[in-house]
Amino acid sequence: MIYDIDVTEELIKNNIKPSYQRLKILSYLAFKRNHPTVEQIFNELVDDIPTLSKTTVYNSLNLFIQAGLVKPLNIEDHETRYDYDTSDHGHFKCIECGTIKDFSLKIDIDNDSMSGYEILEKNVYCKGYCPRCLENKKKI
Amino acid sequence: MIYDIDVTEELIKNNIKPSYQRLKILSYLAFKRNHPTVEQIFNELVDDIPTLSKTTVYNSLNLFIQAGLVKPLNIEDHETRYDYDTSDHGHFKCIECGTIKDFSLKIDIDNDSMSGYEILEKNVYCKGYCPRCLENKKKI
DNA sequence: ATGATAAATGTAACGATTACAAATGTGGAG
DNA sequence: CTCCACATTTGTAATCGTTACATTTATCAT
Structure with missing residues (x-):
């Protein structure tokens, strides 16, 4: 291919x-x-x-x-x-089917606790169920 | 101990x-x-x-x-x-000294793109330099 | 062509984690 | 208290993703 x-x-x-x-x-x-x-x-x-x-x-x-x-x-x-997408975005992984999906987000980091730190890289990932797997779970 | x-x-x-x-x-x-x-x-x-x-x-x-x-x-x-802290919070790791620090945060996930998903778990981690290592880098 | 240099390859090593079987501990019935 | 069933712990071996390293192959200027 x-x-x-x-x-x-x-x-x-x-x-x-x-x-x-x-x-x-x-x-x-x-x-x-x-x-x-x-x-x-x-x-x-x-x-x-x-x-x-x-x-x-x-x-x-x-x-x-x-x-x-x-x-x-x-x-x-x-x-x-x-x-391949190096822009700031989050990732969601379905714990049922394993699919990984991108999502956009905004992170508000509490500035008080992080003042003086230099943040170079932010990573966000979530886990849960995707719509399809939620549907399938209802049927059973 | x-x-x-x-x-x-x-x-x-x-x-x-x-x-x-x-x-x-x-x-x-x-x-x-x-x-x-x-x-x-x-x-x-x-x-x-x-x-x-x-x-x-x-x-x-x-x-x-x-x-x-x-x-x-x-x-x-x-x-x-x-x-041990299972509450929602982020982690920062200094890429120089390796220290890991907790920080509080608020994640705004774009609801449009994630509607229909059930999010069970959110993870946020950042990397960069802690204040001490930033100081040390200036001195050199 | 030739030789220097970089890249690709295959095998072996490594390190975190898990599988598994044997040893040890625990708790209840007689 | 003793015996037995069962859970927990232990040690070793296996697994799996990743890296180290030496060899082979490709690239490219001379």
Whole structure:
């Protein structure tokens, strides 16, 4: 499967050489805009790149994170997910079906308690039931 | 070291038998009110309970979480921390010294995008520099 | 072509967590 | 008090995501 989003310039701008693997990985994220795990990325790209290694996926993603092109997501307990959308937004995970959804938000941090601190990064994630799973639960 | 907070009733109320180990672990959390890792909890309690096993620490903490007595914290990438304070609040971690600080907050989630969802749990964590580390950076 | 450098690959190691079986503790019936 | 059933604890081994590292492959200027 080919994801026709050209991210070459994006990589060059950030001093990352646009290798074949890096282009595939980043354009996969840019096209899908889901929040995949390394496992998912690897499994979907290995058809295109039979020699692909998971290490390469890890290496590339860590490069992207350092360059600010991608944000890691720790909504799972022990598996990192990766988000192409680096803007401030929250994530909701359905504890029934596992779907992850973006949502917009406004965080009001009590300034008194945080004066003197320099906040560089905010993360918000919620858990609960999505509408579909709520429906299904009613039926049973 | 003995932490003189009696959490026996708290355990009984939640149908958890107040064994020696469980009492020690929960009262450690209640007394310290820091955000320790399993490693930290184990290291501090093993002096009191020489036969203590890490598995017991994990088992007890997972029991506490299921009962809602303790909240897990995924502010670290790959190591869970545990919080005795289960009320809604945010966590700040200094990326220099690693200190974790609680702060109060108000989250305004855009209701339009989340209508139909049932949100059971909200988590907020921020990263940046604490005042002390900001001071030290200026000096250098 | 050739050689220097960067990137990709595969395997092994690591660290947090869990599975599991054996040992220990607890509490009630006789 | 003793015995037995059951829960808890313990230690070891397994699991799984991630990283370290050495080897192979690709890139690119000379």
